[in-house]
Amino acid sequence: MAQVALRKVVKAYEGGVQAVKGIDLDIADHEFVVLVGPSGCGKSTTLRMIAGLEEISDGEISIGGRVVNDVPPRDRDIAMVFQNYALYPHMTVFDNMAFGLMLRKFDKAEIKRRVDNAARILEIGPLLDRKPKALSGGQRQRVAMGRAIVRDPKVFLFDEPLSNLDAKLRVQMRTEIKKVHQTVRTTTIYVTHDQVEAMTLADRVVVMNGGIIEQVGPPQELYHNPKTRFVAGFIGSPAMNFIPGRLENGAGALRVHLPGDIVLPVPAERTERYKALAGREVLFGIRPEHLTEAKNLDRPHVAAMTATPEVTEPMGMETLVHFKMNGAEICGRVDPGAPAQPGHPLPMAVDMSNMHLLDPQTGRVL
Amino acid sequence: MGTTTLPAPPAAAEARHGSLKRERRWAMIGAYIALAVFVVFFMTPPFHMLMTSLKSSAEIADLSGNPWIVGSPTLMNYWELLTEGNYLIHFRNSVIVTVCTVLISMVISTMAAFALARMKFWGSATLATGVFLTYLVPETLLFIPMFQIVGQLGLYNNLWAMVLIFPTLTVPFCTWIMIGYFASIPKELDEAALIDGAGHLQMLWKIFIPVALPGILAAMIFAFTVSWAAFIYPIAFLVSSDQMVLTVGIVSDLIRADTFQWGKIMAGALMAALPPLLVYAFLMDYYIAGLTAGATKG
Numbered sequence: 283m284a285q286v287a288l289r290k291v292v293k294a295y296e297g298g299v300q301a302v303k304g305i306d307l308d309i310a311d312h313e314f315v316v317l318v319g320p321s322g323c324g325k326s327t328t329l330r331m332i333a334g335l336e337e338i339s340d341g342e343i344s345i346g347g348r349v350v351n352d353v354p355p356r357d358r359d360i361a362m363v364f365q366n367y368a369l370y371p372h373m374t375v376f377d378n379m380a381f382g383l384m385l386r387k388f389d390k391a392e393i394k395r396r397v398d399n400a401a402r403i404l405e406i407g408p409l410l411d412r413k414p415k416a417l418s419g420g421q422r423q424r425v426a427m428g429r430a431i432v433r434d435p436k437v438f439l440f441d442e443p444l445s446n447l448d449a450k451l452r453v454q455m456r457t458e459i460k461k462v463h464q465t466v467r468t469t470t471i472y473v474t475h476d477q478v479e480a481m482t483l484a485d486r487v488v489v490m491n492g493g494i495i496e497q498v499g500p501p502q503e504l505y506h507n508p509k510t511r512f513v514a515g516f517i518g519s520p521a522m523n524f525i526p527g528r529l530e531n532g533a534g535a536l537r538v539h540l541p542g543d544i545v546l547p548v549p550a551e552r553t554e555r556y557k558a559l560a561g562r563e564v565l566f567g568i569r570p571e572h573l574t575e576a577k578n579l580d581r582p583h584v585a586a587m588t589a590t591p592e593v594t595e596p597m598g599m600e601t602l603v604h605f606k607m608n609g610a611e612i613c614g615r616v617d618p619g620a621p622a623q624p625g626h627p628l629p630m631a632v633d634m635s636n637m638h639l640l641d642p643q644t645g646r647v648l
Numbered sequence: 649m650g651t652t653t654l655p656a657p658p659a660a661a662e663a664r665h666g667s668l669k670r671e672r673r674w675a676m677i678g679a680y681i682a683l684a685v686f687v688v689f690f691m692t693p694p695f696h697m698l699m700t701s702l703k704s705s706a707e708i709a710d711l712s713g714n715p716w717i718v719g720s721p722t723l724m725n726y727w728e729l730l731t732e733g734n735y736l737i738h739f740r741n742s743v744i745v746t747v748c749t750v751l752i753s754m755v756i757s758t759m760a761a762f763a764l765a766r767m768k769f770w771g772s773a774t775l776a777t778g779v780f781l782t783y784l785v786p787e788t789l790l791f792i793p794m795f796q797i798v799g800q801l802g803l804y805n806n807l808w809a810m811v812l813i814f815p816t817l818t819v820p821f822c823t824w825i826m827i828g829y830f831a832s833i834p835k836e837l838d839e840a841a842l843i844d845g846a847g848h849l850q851m852l853w854k855i856f857i858p859v860a861l862p863g864i865l866a867a868m869i870f871a872f873t874v875s876w877a878a879f880i881y882p883i884a885f886l887v888s889s890d891q892m893v894l895t896v897g898i899v900s901d902l903i904r905a906d907t908f909q910w911g912k913i914m915a916g917a918l919m920a921a922l923p924p925l926l927v928y929a930f931l932m933d934y935y936i937a938g939l940t941a942g943a944t945k946g
Contacts (some may be wrong), residue, residue, distance in 0.1 A: 335839050356845040357834040368836035382844035429844075595871075 283435035284359075284469055286332060291341035293493075301327045303493040304341065313448030314470045316464050318480035320492035326441055327492070330471045333439050334358050336394045341644050346436050356385075359429035359478050362439040363444060367422045369429075376410040378429045385641060393432075393549040400431040403465060404458070405436070407621050420451045427459070431466060438463075440472040443480065456482060481505070488514045506636075511645035514567055514638060520602065523573065524565045526642060531560035536568050540607030546585040549634050556570070556639060567638035567647075570602065570613040575620035576629035581636040589614070594622045603628065661848045701725050708910050725911040725941035734889045735916055738897030741807050742920070745893055748866055749814040749875035757819050757867060760937035764851045776827055781822035787880055790816075798885055806885045810825070813885075822867035829863025832858060851909070865931050872927055889923060894920045906941060 286309040293302040302324040309315045317325040330336040334345055334355035345348055345557075350358050361382075369378050376397055385392045390536040393509050401407045404424045414422055421444060430438055439541055443459070444452045460483055463470055474480055480487045481501040489496045489504065489512070497504060497513045508514035514522045529548075536548035548556060578584045589612070591603040596618060603614045603622045614630060639648045684748045695716075700708060702721040707914040713719060728733040763769075764776045794813055803809035833856065841851045856866060882896040889901055 324817075332841075333843060335842070355839075355843045360843065362840070362843050364836040364840060366834060366836055368834065368840040370837065370840075370855060370859070372861075385845040385850065429840075433844075 284591075285309060286437055287342075287344045287472065288328070288332075288436070288520075289342040289344075290630055291328070291331060292337060293324070293331060295338040300493055302331070305428045305493075305495050307495065307498065309469060309471065309487060311469055312467045314460075314483060314485045315488060316472045316474060316480040316484035316486075317488045318474055318477055320475060320498075323490040324493040325473045325475075325488075325490045325628060329439055330438070330469060331360050332471060333360055359436045361433045361435040361437075363423075363426045363430050363443045364440065365442040367414070367426040367446075369425055371414055372420050372503055373418070374413055375406065375425050375428075376413050378414070378425055379432050382429065382433050385624055391460060393482065396432040397428070400428040402527075403431065403462060404428050406488045413488055419447050420455060423447065423455055427462060431462070434467065434468075436594045438468050438470040438472075440470065442474055442478075443472075445611050446472070452479075454605055459483060477519065478571070481517065487514060488516075491516075497499060507647075509647050511565065511567075511640050513645070514640070514647065518569055520570050522569045522608070522638070524567050524640065525607055525610050525612065527564055527566045529556060529559050529562055529564050529639065536560060538564070538639075540566060542586050544607075546587070546632055548637070549583045550638075556648065559639070563642055564648065565640040565642045567640055568632060569636060570615045572633035572636040573612070573614035574631050574633070575616040575622070576616075576631045578633075579631055583633065585632045587630050587632055588627050588628055590598070591622055591624050658674075671788070687940050694921075697914040697918055699750045700910055701912075703900075703911055705909070705911055725915040729912055729916055729919070733901055734892070734897060735901075736893045736899075737890055738892050739920070741891065741897075743897075743923075745807060745810045745814065745874040746872060748811040748901055749818060752811070752815045753818040753822050753871040754864065754868060756815065757822035757826055758857065758864065759852070760823045761830050762821070762848075762856060764823070765827045765830035766849065776824075777849040779820050779827075780824045783817075783824065787817065791881060791884055793882070795884065804885060805891055807886070807891045807893075809885050810882060810893065814871075814878060818871040818874050818876075822871055825867045825870065826863055828861065829860040829866075833859055869927065869931055873924060876924055901940075 285306075288305055288307040290304045290306060291302060292300060292304050294300045301322075303561050303634075305317075305324075305328065317328060319325050319525065327336060330343070331338050334350065334353065338351050345358055345360070370381065373381065379397045379400060380393045383396060386478060388396075397410070401410060403432060404427060406421065406424050406428060409417060409421060409425070416427070417425065417616070423446075426443070440459070444455050456479060458474075464522070470480075472483060481504075484501055486498060487501055487504050488498045497509045500516075501508075504513060504517045508522075515524070525540050527538050530537050530539055535550070536553055537545045538548060540546065576586060581585055589603070589605045591606040593603050595602040595604070599618070600615045601618050601620065602620055603616055605612050605614075616628070616630075618627070622628050640646065641648055662857075699716060699718050702722060702723070702725075704720070706724050721836065725806055733782060760779070762771050764779070798804055798809045798813070801809075801812075803812065816866045836854060837853055837859070841855050846854065876897065878893075879895045880891050881901075886892045886896060889897065890901065894916070898913060898920065903915045
């Protein structure tokens with residue numbers, strides 16, 4: 283078990299392209315950290331640098347207090363689970379899991395004990411004599427995890443391990459991974475592009491974009507207090523709505539003026555925070571779940587507005603309504619019983635206690 | 649039990665279904681005809697060889713007989729080949745040369761292919777292409793400089809010169825075949841092995857060779873065939889019968905001036921064709937088996 287620390291880590295390729303632009307990150311012992319971001323954001327490269335599969339162009343990576351910049355992967359005491367499982371096709375499940383231990387000259391009884399233990403945790407005991415080609419996708423993924431567990435490494439590294447599975451299996455394996463982590467408590471770094479995976483698995487989520495870390499924090503904090511437009515838009519599904527508007531001070535109370543003469547009062551407890559911004563152009567950010575059918579309008583922080591949905595998407599437990607506001611695509615979540623019809627004006631409620639104001643130029647949350 | 653009556657399929661669909669079936673039948677008939685022609689064409693020479701090898705010299709010389717039918721079959725030609733003359737020595741020489749060539753080629757080309765396919769180093773791509781280009785140089789051009797080298801090494805008229813020369817013909821192509829196979833092995837497999845603690849040699853031995861076995865066998869079959877059937881170099885470099893391999897031994901020992909011992913030549917050639925036949929028969933199954941299935945998704 284160990285902490286992992288990244289200090290000003292840079293990955294530059296020939297031709298000067300920087301995939302990772304000097305990131306700092308501290309991961310505590312036993313922690314489950316998820317690196318999340320869109321394709322090409324540098325998350326996989328970062329993971330591969332921690333694994334030792336990519337050289338570090340600049341900076342320092344340490345595992346368990348030891349700088350590992352020049353340490354080969356096999357001596358870093360890590361285990362990795364790959365997206366395509368990377369099982370050795372000519373070996374049985376047992377041999378696949380035992381391979382690393384055999385190379386490290388463990389004695390046979392110990393190898394068997396460890397493999398049996400991992401097989402029990404992952405419920406793959408009956409598969410130990412099979413070859414990978416005789417396994418389903420989910421079973422292969424379990425074997426790949428088993429191969430990591432038997433080694434009892436300091437750190438687990440997962441590189442998009444669920445991307446090759448179908449939607450149902452993915453949800454199931456997600457729970458499995460969480461269970462395994464709760465059992466073995468090994469420090470885990472997990473890479474995914476799926477923000478749902480990130481939110482559900484992580485103790486802390488690291489949102490990356492364009493080779494830098496946008497924000498690090500527990501899932502709920504990223505959801506409620508995003509620091510940048512990127513994080514606000516990336517975390518949560520459907521994504522947060524951004525509507526260009528203006529913050530005005532009227533009669534001692536702040537108001538957000540949106541296109542279409544919509545005026546929304548800023549809750550009183552936020553006045554202090556936004557006071558200095560009065561008169562400025564802002565981006566008004568609100569999540570679809572805080573833009574609902576008209577309800578709770580008697581509460582002080584709930585404002586009313588009317589929108590005409592262009593498209594409605596019934597999801598079962600809720601209905602998504604899509605409408606346009608001055609060119610911006612806006613999405614709201616309404617009760618399936620609400621009278622939402624395309625082309626018909628729908629009275630809606632905006633929960634202003636969950637509003638965000640962003641700087642339209644820098645994308646910073648104000 | 650209620651029964652559901654399905655509406656009859658429309659006539660058009662039926663006709664289409666019927667025509668698909670008919671098309672398939674015609675395709676099968678065409679395939680069988682083509683294969684039959686192919687089989688007749690390629691089996692005729694061996695058949696003629698077999699018939700001739702079972703005839704006595706007198707029957708071969710008798711022009712009134714049918715060349716495709718044996719009047720009084722005899723195994724005399726085979727018996728004499730195996731008991732008199734140097735045929736067994738030639739056979740042994742061919743085995744020595746071929747086994748050594750295959751071994752040397754496999755060791756060199758497996759390691760070369762692994763290095764070129766996986767250990768990215770400066771110029772590795774150019775080198776890989778260069779390896780293949782050397783294979784394109786015709787043997788007939790190479791054998792003059794080869795002759796000089798062999799002469800300087802004092803290996804003229806020596807069986808071991810073949811063990812030295814044949815790998816130069818087989819290694820480039822074998823390497824090329826194996827680069828392709830190794831390149832098709834998912835990169836994650838070596839990364840997993842690296843993390844599991846394998847060094848490069850362990851990775852080659854425990855992962856790449858077993859996974860790329862079909863490719864390695866293909867290369868082996870190629871090296872075997874080249875070495876077993878080589879003619880130009882042996883006939884140029886080997887002059888005394890005890891050093892000769894089968895290909896040149898048969899023609900030089902069994903053709904004396906204008907006397908062709910056809911029965912023995914055919915018997916000798918047929919027996920010489922047996923080892924390749926056996927190798928193909930046994931290795932083909934391995935060759936076809938897709939061992940990489942299940943390595944990664946799919």
